[in-house]
Amino acid sequence: MRIMIMGMDGYLGWPLSMYLSARGHEVSGVDNFTRRRIVKEIGSWSATPIKPIEQRIKTYEKVSGKKVTFYSGDLTHSDFTDLVIKRERPETIVHLGEIPSAPYSMIDVEHCNFVQTNNVIGNNNILFAMHNHVPGCHLLKLGTMGEYGTPNVDIPEGFFEIEYRGRKDRLPFPKQPGSWYHLTKAHDTNNIIFACKIWGLRSTDIMQGVVHGIVTDDMVDDDLLTRYDFDEAFGTALNRFCAQAVIGHELTPYGKGGQTRGYIALRDSMQCLTLAAENPPDEGEYRVFNQFEECYSVNDLAEHVVKIAGESGIEVKIWNIENPRIEAEEHYYNPDRELLPKLGFRPTNTLDDELRMTIPKLTQYKERIEVKRDRIMPTIRWKN
Amino acid sequence: MRIMIMGMDGYLGWPLSMYLSARGHEVSGVDNFTRRRIVKEIGSWSATPIKPIEQRIKTYEKVSGKKVTFYSGDLTHSDFTDLVIKRERPETIVHLGEIPSAPYSMIDVEHCNFVQTNNVIGNNNILFAMHNHVPGCHLLKLGTMGEYGTPNVDIPEGFFEIEYRGRKDRLPFPKQPGSWYHLTKAHDTNNIIFACKIWGLRSTDIMQGVVHGIVTDDMVDDDLLTRYDFDEAFGTALNRFCAQAVIGHELTPYGKGGQTRGYIALRDSMQCLTLAAENPPDEGEYRVFNQFEECYSVNDLAEHVVKIAGESGIEVKIWNIENPRIEAEEHYYNPDRELLPKLGFRPTNTLDDELRMTIPKLTQYKERIEVKRDRIMPTIRWKN
Numbered sequence: 001m002r003i004m005i006m007g008m009d010g011y012l013g014w015p016l017s018m019y020l021s022a023r024g025h026e027v028s029g030v031d032n033f034t035r036r037r038i039v040k041e042i043g044s045w046s047a048t049p050i051k052p053i054e055q056r057i058k059t060y061e062k063v064s065g066k067k068v069t070f071y072s073g074d075l076t077h078s079d080f081t082d083l084v085i086k087r088e089r090p091e092t093i094v095h096l097g098e099i100p101s102a103p104y105s106m107i108d109v110e111h112c113n114f115v116q117t118n119n120v121i122g123n124n125n126i127l128f129a130m131h132n133h134v135p136g137c138h139l140l141k142l143g144t145m146g147e148y149g150t151p152n153v154d155i156p157e158g159f160f161e162i163e164y165r166g167r168k169d170r171l172p173f174p175k176q177p178g179s180w181y182h183l184t185k186a187h188d189t190n191n192i193i194f195a196c197k198i199w200g201l202r203s204t205d206i207m208q209g210v211v212h213g214i215v216t217d218d219m220v221d222d223d224l225l226t227r228y229d230f231d232e233a234f235g236t237a238l239n240r241f242c243a244q245a246v247i248g249h250e251l252t253p254y255g256k257g258g259q260t261r262g263y264i265a266l267r268d269s270m271q272c273l274t275l276a277a278e279n280p281p282d283e284g285e286y287r288v289f290n291q292f293e294e295c296y297s298v299n300d301l302a303e304h305v306v307k308i309a310g311e312s313g314i315e316v317k318i319w320n321i322e323n324p325r326i327e328a329e330e331h332y333y334n335p336d337r338e339l340l341p342k343l344g345f346r347p348t349n350t351l352d353d354e355l356r357m358t359i360p361k362l363t364q365y366k367e368r369i370e371v372k373r374d375r376i377m378p379t380i381r382w383k384n
Numbered sequence: 385m386r387i388m389i390m391g392m393d394g395y396l397g398w399p400l401s402m403y404l405s406a407r408g409h410e411v412s413g414v415d416n417f418t419r420r421r422i423v424k425e426i427g428s429w430s431a432t433p434i435k436p437i438e439q440r441i442k443t444y445e446k447v448s449g450k451k452v453t454f455y456s457g458d459l460t461h462s463d464f465t466d467l468v469i470k471r472e473r474p475e476t477i478v479h480l481g482e483i484p485s486a487p488y489s490m491i492d493v494e495h496c497n498f499v500q501t502n503n504v505i506g507n508n509n510i511l512f513a514m515h516n517h518v519p520g521c522h523l524l525k526l527g528t529m530g531e532y533g534t535p536n537v538d539i540p541e542g543f544f545e546i547e548y549r550g551r552k553d554r555l556p557f558p559k560q561p562g563s564w565y566h567l568t569k570a571h572d573t574n575n576i577i578f579a580c581k582i583w584g585l586r587s588t589d590i591m592q593g594v595v596h597g598i599v600t601d602d603m604v605d606d607d608l609l610t611r612y613d614f615d616e617a618f619g620t621a622l623n624r625f626c627a628q629a630v631i632g633h634e635l636t637p638y639g640k641g642g643q644t645r646g647y648i649a650l651r652d653s654m655q656c657l658t659l660a661a662e663n664p665p666d667e668g669e670y671r672v673f674n675q676f677e678e679c680y681s682v683n684d685l686a687e688h689v690v691k692i693a694g695e696s697g698i699e700v701k702i703w704n705i706e707n708p709r710i711e712a713e714e715h716y717y718n719p720d721r722e723l724l725p726k727l728g729f730r731p732t733n734t735l736d737d738e739l740r741m742t743i744p745k746l747t748q749y750k751e752r753i754e755v756k757r758d759r760i761m762p763t764i765r766w767k768n
Contacts, residue, residue: 121500152551153553162537171558173559179580180508
C-alpha cells in the first residue's frame with residue numbers, strides 16, 4: 001500500500017516509517033523539522049543522539065534494502081501539501097505532523113496561536129489535498145485521549161447513543177481538552193468529521209494514550225534511533241520518569257498524582273496504527289479508535305518505575321510536586337477500548353517488561369540527560 | 385459600563401454601538417474593515433450605502449451628543465489586541481469581530497484557512513488580553529445556533545445533564561457545525577470554556593439565530609444606516625428573500641426548504657446582547673444563551689415574504705432551487721430558549737410586522753440591489 005507519513009522525522013513518525021516499510025508498504029513522508037527546532041528553543045534535546053533524516057533513510061536503506069521517499073516542507077503551506085499528495089497519490093496518510101506538547105502551547109499567546117494555527121491549518125490542507133487528488137485515501141489522524149478530558153461517565157470511542165428528553169440520537173462524545181494543544185486536536189476532529197460528511201472522505205481519528213518506550217525491532221543500527229524527550233514540555237509522564245530514574249533524579253508526579261490516563265508502548269502504537277491502516281473505514285466513514293493498553297494513575301507509573309529501576313540497582317524516590325497544570329487530580333476514568341482489539345491488537349509486553357527494555361537502553365544516554373537536567377522540572381504554569 | 389465592541393463597523397456592531405451608547409454606556413470599538421473588503425472581493429456591496437466609520441461616529445455624536453471611541457486594527461495581531469484592551473480596560477467586551485459567512489469559507493482552501501485563522505486567533509488574542517489586563521471583564525461572544533447542527537434531540541443552552549451507562553454528568557452539548565465558518569465558532573467555544581476554567585474569566589457565548597431586518601431606533605440619519613447584504617455569501621436567508629422581493633426576483637429556498645432555524649430581528653439582537661451585557665455571569669462562569677425568537681423553515685420564511693411584499697403591491701414567486709449546501713432538508717429541530725426570556729427578553733414585533741418595516745425601507749435601495757442582481761444566486765457549492 002502507498003502510505004504517506006506526515007511528521008516522518010518525529011518520535012512516532014520515524015519508527016513507523018521503518019515498521020511499515022519493513023512490512024512491504026511503499027512509504028513516503030513529510031517533515032519540516034519543527035520538533036527538532038522547538039525542543040531546541042526550550043533549551044533541551046533528545047536523550048538519544050538522533051541523526052538527520054537523510055542519514056536515517058540512507059542507513060535504513062542499507063540495512064533493509066528498502067526505499068523510503070522524503071519531502072522537506074511545511075504542511076501549513078497549502079501549495080506544498082497539495083503538491084506532495086498529488087505526486088505520491090497515497091492510499092493512506094498517517095498524519096503525525098502536529099506539535100504535540102501541552103506545556104509548549106501554554107507558554108504565552110504566541111505559542112498558543114502558533115500551535116493552534118500549525119495543527120489546524122496543516123490538517124485542513126491535508127483534507128483539501130485529499131479531496132482534490134485522492135478522495136479514496138484513508139486519513140489516519142493522530143488525536144489524543146486528552147481530547148476527552150475526564151468526564152464523570154464512561155468514555156466511548158468517539159460517539160455515543162443517548163436518550164435525551166425521550167428522543168434518541170448518536171452524537172459525537174463531548175470534548176473537554178485541557179490545554180491549547182489538546183484543543184487543537186478537538187478542532188481537528190470537528191474539521192475532519194465535516195470533511196468526511198461533505199466530501200465522502202474516510203478517516204480514522206486515533207485517540208491515543210500517552211506513548212512510552214524507545215525500542216522497536218527495526219532500530220538495528222544507532223543511526224535508526226528515534227528521539228526521546230524528557231524535558232518539561234516534550235517529555236511525557238512515563239518517559240520523563242524513566243529519564244529521571246536514569247540520572248537519579250526524584251520522580252515528580254504533579255500534585256496528588258491521581259491523574260489517570262491510558263498508556264501505550266511505542267512498539268504497540270506502531271502495531272495499532274498498522275492495524276488501522278490495513279483495515280480502512282468505508283468511503284465517507286469517520287471512525288474513532290481509543291488507542292491505549294492500560295490506564296494508570298501518575299503515582300502508579302512512578303511506583304512501577306521505582307520497582308523496575310531498582311532491579312538494575314538504581315535507587316530513586318518519588319516526590320509529588322506542585323501541579324503546574326489545572327486538572328482534576330482525582331477523578332473517574334473509564335474509556336472504552338474495543339475496536340482495536342477487535343482488529344487483532346494485543347499488547348506485546350507488560351508495562352514492567354517494557355520498562356525493563358527502556359531503562360537500560362536509556363542508561364546508555366545518561367550523560368545527555370544529565371546535561372539537560374535543569375530542563376526537567378516544570379516552569380510553564382497553566383495559571384500564568 | 386465600559387463596553388468594547390469588536391467588529392464595530394459590522395451589521396450588528398454599528399447599531400449595537402449606538403444602542404449601548406444611547407443607554408449611557410461608555411462605548412469603544414475595534415474594526416479592520418475585513419467585512420467591507422471581502423464583500424467587495426466577491427463582487428457585491430451593501431444594499432444600504434454605508435458611510436465610513438469616521439463619518440458614522442461624527443454624525444452619531446452630532447445627533448446624540450454622545451462620544452464613541454474607535455480603533456482601527458486587526459484582532460489577529462496579538463500586540464494590537466493587547467494594547468487596545470489594556471488602554472480601554474473594558475468591563476464588557478462584545479466580540480462580533482469575526483468573519484460570518486458559511487459560503488465564503490467554502491470557496492477553497494485559502495478561504496477556509498483564512499476564516500478559521502482569523503476567527504480563532506482573534507478570539508484567542510482577546511482571551512489572553514483579558515487575562516493580562518482585565519480578568520474580571522465579561523466576554524460576550526457571538527457564536528451561532530449553527531454550531532449545533534440539527535441533532536435528532538432537543539438542543540439545550542450549551543450544556544446537558546446526561547445519564548450514560550448508569551453514571552451522570554453535565555457535559556457540553558456536542559457540536560455538529562455545517563461549514564468551515566460554523567466550525568470556527570465551535571473551536572472558539574472550546575477555547576473559551578478552557579480559558580474560563582484555567583483563568584477564571586467570565587463569558588457568555590451567544591448561540592444566535594439568523595438575524596434579519598435593518599431598522600433600529602437609533603438610525604435617525606442616513607449616515608447612521610447599517611450594512612445590509614443580500615449576495616450569496618453574506619446575505620442570510622430572510623434578508624436575501626427581502627432583497628429578492630424588492631427587485632422582483634424569485635425567492636430561492638435551497639432544496640426542499642424544510643431546513644429549520646431560529647431567527648431574530650436586528651432590533652431584538654440588540655435587546656438580547658444588552659440584557660446579557662447588563663447581567664454578567666459570575667467569575668469563572670461560562671454560560672450559553674440560545675438567542676432567537678422563533679423557528680421557521682426556509683419555505684415558511686419565503687411564504688411570509690410573499691405575503692408581506694404582496695401588501696405593498698409586489699408580486700413575487702417562490703422557486704426552490706438546487707441546494708448548494710450539504711445539509712438535512714427535513715429534520716427535527718427544537719432548541720431551548722429559556723435564559724434570555726428569564727432576563728426579560730421579549731420580541732418587539734411579530735415577524736410580519738418586522739417585514740413590514742424591512743421591505744419598504746429596502747425599497748429605497750432597490751437600484752443598488754438591482755445592480756448586483758447577479759450576485760444573489762448561489763455559485764459556491766459544498767461539494768466543490
